[in-house]
Amino acid sequence: MLKLKTIIEGLLFVSDAPLSLEQLSGLLEDKSIALDEIKGVIEGLNGEYSGGDRAFVIREVADGYQMRTIIDMAPYALRLKRNTPARLSKAALETLAVVAYRQPVLRAEIDKIRGVDAGAMVRTLLDKELIRVSGRREGLPGRPMLYSTTEKFLETFELNDLASLPTIDEIKDLFPQSEPRLF
Amino acid sequence: MELSNEELHLRLDIYQGPLDLLLHLIKINEVDIYDIPISLITAQYIEYIERMDSLNLDLVGDFLIMAATLTHIKSKMLLPAPEETKDDQPAEDPRMELVKPLLEYASFRQAAENLASMPLLERDVFTRGGEGLGTLDLAPGQALPRPEQRVAKSTALELVKAWRYLLEERGKEEPTLSFFMETVTIGEKIGKIRAFMIAYKTAHFQDLPRARNDNFDLALCFLAILELARTGFLRLWQDPGPDPLGPRLFLADPTAADNLKAMDYR
Numbered sequence: 001m002l003k004l005k006t007i008i009e010g011l012l013f014v015s016d017a018p019l020s021l022e023q024l025s026g027l028l029e030d031k032s033i034a035l036d037e038i039k040g041v042i043e044g045l046n047g048e049y050s051g052g053d054r055a056f057v058i059r060e061v062a063d064g065y066q067m068r069t070i071i072d073m074a075p076y077a078l079r080l081k082r083n084t085p086a087r088l089s090k091a092a093l094e095t096l097a098v099v100a101y102r103q104p105v106l107r108a109e110i111d112k113i114r115g116v117d118a119g120a121m122v123r124t125l126l127d128k129e130l131i132r133v134s135g136r137r138e139g140l141p142g143r144p145m146l147y148s149t150t151e152k153f154l155e156t157f158e159l160n161d162l163a164s165l166p167t168i169d170e171i172k173d174l175f176p177q178s179e180p181r182l183f
Numbered sequence: 184m185e186l187s188n189e190e191l192h193l194r195l196d197i198y199q200g201p202l203d204l205l206l207h208l209i210k211i212n213e214v215d216i217y218d219i220p221i222s223l224i225t226a227q228y229i230e231y232i233e234r235m236d237s238l239n240l241d242l243v244g245d246f247l248i249m250a251a252t253l254t255h256i257k258s259k260m261l262l263p264a265p266e267e268t269k270d271d272q273p274a275e276d277p278r279m280e281l282v283k284p285l286l287e288y289a290s291f292r293q294a295a296e297n298l299a300s301m302p303l304l305e306r307d308v309f310t311r312g313g314e315g316l317g318t319l320d321l322a323p324g325q326a327l328p329r330p331e332q333r334v335a336k337s338t339a340l341e342l343v344k345a346w347r348y349l350l351e352e353r354g355k356e357e358p359t360l361s362f363f364m365e366t367v368t369i370g371e372k373i374g375k376i377r378a379f380m381i382a383y384k385t386a387h388f389q390d391l392p393r394a395r396n397d398n399f400d401l402a403l404c405f406l407a408i409l410e411l412a413r414t415g416f417l418r419l420w421q422d423p424g425p426d427p428l429g430p431r432l433f434l435a436d437p438t439a440a441d442n443l444k445a446m447d448y449r
Contacts, residue, residue, distance in 0.1 A: 070308075071302060113288060113291055115201050159301075171294055
């Protein structure tokens with residue numbers, strides 16, 4: 001009989017997408033195991049990993065759990081994949097930030113905040129599946145499209161949900177040096 | 184010296200737009216954002232865009248609008264303030280129309296920096312395997328995985344991509360001349376594909392019986408499989424990345440499309 005810890009570890013090892021506690025529970029024979037217990041097991045595994053010089057850790061992303069390498073592994077992983085690292089331009093990040101904080105948001109609102117035409121950036125982000133069309137603004141001429149971030153956005157930035165993004169006010173404290181002199 | 188479009192683009196890329204350039208000027212001049220020396224900043228701003236020296240209005244258009252705004256604010260400030268306003272309140276500083284968007288943009292620029300500093304997938308952290316969507320490889324007749332295990336999270340965009348891809352593939356086919364017009368309705372097309380899928384169980388889009396080099400027929404095929412998928416008769420699978428044979432089709436429920444016969448598709 002495998003230990004619960006072993007099963008959870010194996011499932012997270014095999015899965016190619018984040019697994020929620022509910023999904024993990026659904027894959028167990030013993031349906032009486034509480035979600036909290038599974039969560040505890042994952043925390044236990046992470047404790048073992050951090051004490052054992054492991055290359056990976058279980059992260060909470062997009063409402064699920066996923067094994068991810070630790071940051072120091074990045075240069076080696078990139079060499080293995082012979083890849084240039086994922087990169088988003090400043091313009092793309094700014095556009096993404098506006099969508100993330102103002103969603104659902106209109107193209108025109110993005111243009112206004114950034115002071116430039118954001119059309120090309122919106123298409124790039126749609127192509128990368130970081131944002132999606134989430135609806136249309138009724139009552140405006142032409143019912144313009146509304147944009148929101150996607151689950152892939154959460155996975156890409158290692159966020160559990162949108163609420164785990166720091167608020168704009170919190171960010172001001174994080175990056176005081178980049179702020180123009182305000183007072 | 185003539186600058187090529189690309190070089191100009193690079194120089195413009197330093198600033199994400201007029202607001203970015205203005206924030207930069209405010210910073211290097213070490214001035215208070217609530218008390219912008221509008222004359223100085225306007226002069227520097229205009230000097231900068233003059234150096235862009237480009238006739239590409241698409242590229243500099245947004246910068247030019249801001250130049251006009253700055254000049255407008257400057258001229259407003261040169262005018263004596265109106266002696267009294269309606270509510271006897273001091274008139275708003277004309278620079279405020281600039282300060283509000285600048286502050287708003289600055290906060291989103293910081294939010295972007297914050298995003299850039301987060302552990303980015305495929306740059307700082309890596310998961311096992313590659314893309315989040317695994318590939319599905321089934322031998323003919325092999326049982327389908329349960330749908331809840333293998334439902335691709337797709338959007339209409341994926342459909343558009345698949346369609347554009349099929350059109351491109353069609354362009355590669357040998358051109359042929361056709362001398363007769365075939366008028367096939369979508370109902371007939373559905374009937375053909377139903378019979379084909381009941382016989383073969385799984386197929387690639389390219390395997391389906393259809394007229395070669397005929398966009399109308401390709402469109403009918405595409406609509407037919409969408410309709411069949413909607414009824415649950417077919418399940419569609421598009422591998423991430425290009426698959427030269429197009430989307431894959433699986434027979435899901437042979438009885439699901441029976442009620443389609445009565446419907447009119449023209």
